[in-house]
Amino acid sequence: MKPVPFRYVRPSSLHEACAALGADEDARVIAGGQTLVPMLAMRLARPSTLVDIARLPGLSGVAAQDGVVRIGATTRQVEAERSDAVARDLPLLAAALPWVGHPPTRNRGTVGGSCANADPSAEIPLVAVTLEAEMEAQEEGGAFSIPADEFFIGPMLTALPPTAILTAVRFPIWREAxxxxxxxxxxxxxxxxxxxxxxxxxxxxxxxxxxxxxxxxxxxxxxxxxxxxxxxxxxxxxxxxxxxxxxxxxxxxxxxxxxxxxxxxxxxxxxxxxxxxxxxxxxxxxxxxxxx
Ligand SMILES: Cc1cc2nc3c(=O)[nH]c(=O)nc-3n(C[C@H](O)[C@H](O)[C@H](O)COP(=O)(O)OP(=O)(O)OC[C@H]3O[C@@H](n4cnc5c(N)ncnc54)[C@H](O)[C@@H]3O)c2cc1C
Incomplete structure (x- = not known):
């Protein structure tokens, strides 16, 4: 099967990406495409517009500071898996990542995409809930955050409004010896x-x-x-x-x-x-x- 026709946009800023989502209620974000592309091919997803955020500046990267490891939403799972900061300060995520799909899916799949997709069996959302992570998001009206245990609300369902983009996940660092x-x-x-x-x-x-x-x-x-x-x-x-x-x-x-x-x-x-x-x-x- 082939996807139904859709418009494809690649915004150059987060502001533009939010505007594209706000302008079309059937628009959908695409990040690594590891879940969404098969759903498009099977026509289980029929967005009118795909808003590609994979290369948006500022949405990718791992940083440990102020007691948290902050992972940008478009950080590829393989980057998190190989990150020194994750290995040192977020060992639970380091232990979970090798269980996420296969090396080829981790090469393209993103940390934010896994969370936004909210599969009840997905490993990254489980680590986020276990460690009480904060989910950062952005929509046209501004930035906000949602605690992980309020973010995941059902199978493939999150508290993220359809007009918002998950921008990062903040995992607390445990400082005990x-x-x-x-x-x-x-x-x-x-x-x-x-x-x-x-x-x-x-x-x-x-x-x-x-x-x-x-x-x-x-x-x-x-x-x-x-x-x-x-x-x-x-x-x-x-x-x-x-x-x-x-x-x-x-x-x-x-x-x-x-x-x-x-x-x-x-x-x-x-x-x-x-x-x-x-x-x-x-x-x-x-x-x-x-x-x-
Ligand atoms: C063969 C195979 C095996 C897999 N096995 C596992 C597994 O064992 N465990 C596991 O956890 N996953 C598994 N996956 C899923 C994979 O890890 C995906 O990477 C992940 O579910 C989605 O990430 P993505 O970046 O590819 O998102 P996409 O496919 O691009 O998007 C997925 C959904 O999230 C939305 N989205 C993506 N990013 C954002 C964002 N920043 N803000 C708002 N919405 C967003 C999209 O609109 C879409 O609805 C598997 C996939 C395949 C193909």
């Missing part, structure tokens, strides 16, 4: 979307107790979810305690059934991968013995 991470997922093949995924990040205090724990689960319901595992703070991440806390936290998950996996399977795997993510993140943190 001993931070550990783990990312796990189950999928049919390594590069496929996850049936269930779990992202864990912990910080240990000087006595080896959990000072902070963040755990997010993806693929189970209609969006990535951050679980409440605060009960573990102050503990030594003993397997029994972690298993019980993660199982209790997973009660809130609303699981979906589809051709790939039943809701029951997804709930069960969420408990297993969630537990594994916290324990492995704690073990990772144990290996770090010097401050930043």
């Amino acid at each position: 001993r931070v550990g991470v783990a990312f796990h997922e189950i999928s049919a093949r390594r590069s496929d979307f996850a049936f269930v995924s779990a992202a864990g990040q912990v910080a240990l205090d000087a006595e080896g107790r959990l000072a902070r724990v963040s755990l997010g689960i993806g693929g189970v319901g209609d969006r990535p979810v951050k679980l409440d595992v605060a009960a573990l703070a102050g503990s030594r991440a003993e397997p029994e305690a972690v298993t019980a806390a993660v199982a209790a936290a997973c009660e809130v998950l609303e699981a979906t059934s589809d051709l790939h996996a039943s809701a029951d399977y997804r709930r069960r795997v969420a408990r297993v991968l969630g537990t594994r993510a916290v324990l492995d993140a704690a073990a990772d943190a144990q290996k770090k013995d010097s401050g930043r």
